[in-house]
């Protein structure tokens with residue numbers, strides 16, 4: 001189901017220009033990519049499809065100049081009507097009329113077990129005493145590739161930006177991510193669309209080639225850029241692979257595991273077509289797997305080739321979708337990667353069949369501990385870093401992910417929201433009013449790189465402080481000592497899928513989790 005709730009959308013007709021002067025205005029029709037508004041035969045705007053509203057309120061913010069649109073959430077019909085809601089009926093009618101299934105952007109909607117089912121255990125007498133957040137330091141640094149590479153990545157915070165391709169989002173959106181990574185000393189990621197000129201320089205803190213040659217950084221301390229090696233091989237060349245600070249082999253992603261990539265032709269402009277090496281306006285469909293990799297030995301060979309290619313200087317990462325986290329992480333670690341990103345089910349995307357986003361994958365919280373256990377069982381928990389992705393919203397989610405066994409977390413949708421996104425789920429249409437999931441000049445113009453990157457930096461700093469608050473109240477001054485013992489599950493479901501002790505019971509549930517040990 002596309003719809004996550006029900007919204008009343010009303011127009012105050014007494015003040016609406018189109019009702020006073022028919023055929024005038026109509027800004028809300030342009031603002032709403034979901035087609036909620038239309039004009040009647042007399043030129044007046046009316047609510048044509050209230051059911052399509054997802055409550056993003058872009059129409060209120062970017063549309064009506066007279067502020068005469070109101071969007072209010074109402075009780076989901078599913079509570080009173082069960083599974084045959086009006087949306088379900090409408091959806092069936094639509095499929096019956098068109099024979100087409102739904103494609104949309106963003107991540108899984110609805111009730112999926114998530115970090116909210118976990119709480120942090122503060123220290124009192126029976127556990128480590130709390131640290132003083134205001135007077136003591138916290139050691140945030142995470143190093144990737146320390147034992148294997150001459151140029152390991154040293155993240156100043158246990159945070160990265162999730163991969164987002166140039167194509168799925170605008171060049172300005174990508175630039176803001178790179179510049180924010182430089183200001184924070186963390187890792188940005190090209191995603192699967194190749195690299196636009198200057199992307200790595202921005203992530204390193206240089207505004208252009210000349211300032212790089214002169215050694216004058218604009219943004220300190222400078223960050224890192226991972227170049228993605230995906231199934232579509234868009235923009236992949238030896239130069240590309242050597243120009244990043246790490247190579248990420250993409251196997252899958254949270255929003256569409258097992259599906260490959262999907263960039264609709266409307267967003268394939270001349271520049272994107274040139275970088276990806278395909279005709280303008282063509283759908284960019286990445287295969288669901290690497291055709292030259294059919295078993296774990298092939299993966300190990302690829303890791304070795306990439307290490308050779310980069311002269312053993314740069315970390316090799318792998319990105320997995322949410323499938324069989326224990327076995328997948330074990331195979332990846334045995335293949336010799338330096339870090340494993342595991343993207344849980346609620347991870348976002350620019351475009352995906354809705355049936356996949358809603359129904360395929362494993363919740364993020366169920367992936368992390370299994371993947372961490374695989375690394376522990378192999379004796380690689382310190383050497384191979386685990387990065388948790390998929391629905392990380394704030395410092396609390398980050399703390400809980402790290403307590404479950406991750407070494408760092410990735411911000412994807414939350415980073416986009418910090419840049420202005422309103423979660424309207426229409427990224428695939430390419431008409432994002434906030435200049436992110438679009439290639440249209442008129443929308444892109446609304447992103448100012450400096451202020452957009454500052455918003456991201458502010459957001460990450462706030463998350464880092466939230467993280468530190470929770471870490472220190474539970475007795476930690478570094479990442480290494482944080483563990484599942486710092487968490488309790490507040491419902492049976494969360495306890496069962498994470499193995500975290502159930503609050504009040506003080507035991508793992510079911511008891512087979514008791515044998516889990518870090």
Ligand code: SF4
Pocket residue numbers: 009031032033034035036037052053054055056057058059060071424
């Ligand atoms: S989908 Fe968004 S823009 Fe469209 S009516 Fe609803 S809140 Fe407004």
Ligand code: SF4
Pocket residue numbers: 105106416420421422423424425426427428431432433434436437
């Ligand atoms: S990036 Fe833009 S189009 Fe996509 S969900 Fe956010 S506001 Fe909507």
